[in-house]
Amino acid sequence: GKVTAAEVESRGQAAPEVLATCVQSAATSWTMEGIEAGAKVVLPFSFRTQNNQFTVKAEDVPERVPGAAAGKKAKPGPKREAPYTYKVLADETNMGVKAMSLTQLNIGPASRVAMHRHPRSAKVLYVLKGHARLLGPAGVEPIKLDEGMAVFVPAGYPHALENMGRQTTAVVLQAFVPPGPERVYRNPADAFGRAEFEVVRDTRDAKLPPEENGVLVFSAANAVPASPLPGGKGTTRLLVDPKATRSQAVTVNLIESGPGGDWARHDHGHAAEIIYVLSGSGKLTVGSEEYPVVSDQILYLPPAQPHAIKLNPVEKMDKAVVLQFLSVVQPSEAIPASAKAAGAPRAR
Known part of the structure; x- marks a missing residue:
């Protein structure tokens, strides 16, 4: 007969809520031949995740605010309580990526991300929307970033990002190689992530990294x-x-x-x-x-x-x-x- 109700009982490790809900929903659409009406059937299930997830939509990734605990989302729309928000688009947690990570940074109008550096990770910036400005150590000319521009930031390079617009949010992709800094986006208390996302509180400490880390390079897609x-x-x-x-x-x-x-x-x-x-x-x-x-x-x-x-x-x-x-x-x-x-x- 047709399944009229389903219930998930975990034995051993508890099933994630999303997975349990999915199984329950699917089970209520089943028809089981040879089973009398009113009978209860217990079916064993085991689940194993694949090594990697190959695709994810940016809109499905939670948008977080600085210092927010895992799972807390930012309010949508151009008006933001925080100067910037972010999304972890691809990392080891959601896609099994080990060599690098990809994040999305949304900087509110006339807002900025304070001077910081990533001691171990190089970073690539790509402007999806709006206009921004990359600030470096004293004596280094700021770089104006428009849509379609990319920047390579060497490991250890002190930099700040400013949204030059006063009406729209600047949306920037960030790739970290190797991964690490993005971990503070998921958990602000993560010790490793905090060490890889070092805030420069005194501009006198903003020194250029050694040349073996590479050099700052920027390019506009329409000029290449x-x-x-x-x-x-x-x-x-x-x-x-x-x-x-x-x-x-x-x-x-x-x-x-x-x-x-x-x-x-x-x-x-x-x-x-x-x-x-x-x-x-x-x-x-x-x-x-x-x-x-x-x-x-x-x-x-x-x-x-x-x-x-x-x-x-x-x-x-x-x-x-x-x-x-x-x-x-x-x-x-x-x-x-x-x-x-x-x-x-x-x-x-």
Whole structure:
């Protein structure tokens, strides 16, 4: 007969509330042949998580305020009680990422993130929306950041971020390589995370890091030459180039492709990749599983993980490209040397 009620009883480790609710909801739709009406049936279940989660939507990630305990969300909208909020988009906790992490920083109008540095982690900034300014140590000229600009910040480099707008929120992606600083976003009391997110309280202590950490480099996507991808499937713009940063920590590409484009099954060997989809839609295939791809979605591809990407053939958009995504690769991979051409990333 049809299941009329379901209940989850945990034996041993308690089932997470979300999982228990999902099982209960699914069970009430079952029909069990050969079972009399009114009978009670006990079914054993065991669950094992996969090693990695390959996709997550930015809108599904909780937005947190500085100093908030885990699970506390910020109020949506442009008016914020805190000067800035953040989202942990991809890390070891939610996607199993070990080599790096990706976060989203939302800086309120006329607000700033105070001077700080990350002793062990290099950082890449990419402006999704609005205008910001990156401030460095005394004597270093501030960098004005507009939409589509990327910055490589070496490990140990003291910096502050300001929203130059007075009406809109500046939205900035942050990639940390290796991960660590993002841990204070999940838990402000995390000792390791606090050590990796060092606030500079006295500007006299804001010194440039050693040259072996790399150099500050910034680039605007519309100023970097586009190089064709193999097979004419699109173009790539090298926004963060190890040759320019003098660091092998990370490579960042802006990749664009037209309707119906596809990348056949491949992997990146020893390198891990995080993709942020800026616009467009398509399909990601990992092994035998398929995942829809949409704007503002994060994809994680572990080292040596075979995958393929197929774009939707037709889509009405306000941009000429159907798929535009930011690719962050660690360790850095060899890609077209567009940095040698005019408009290449600039170093400080």
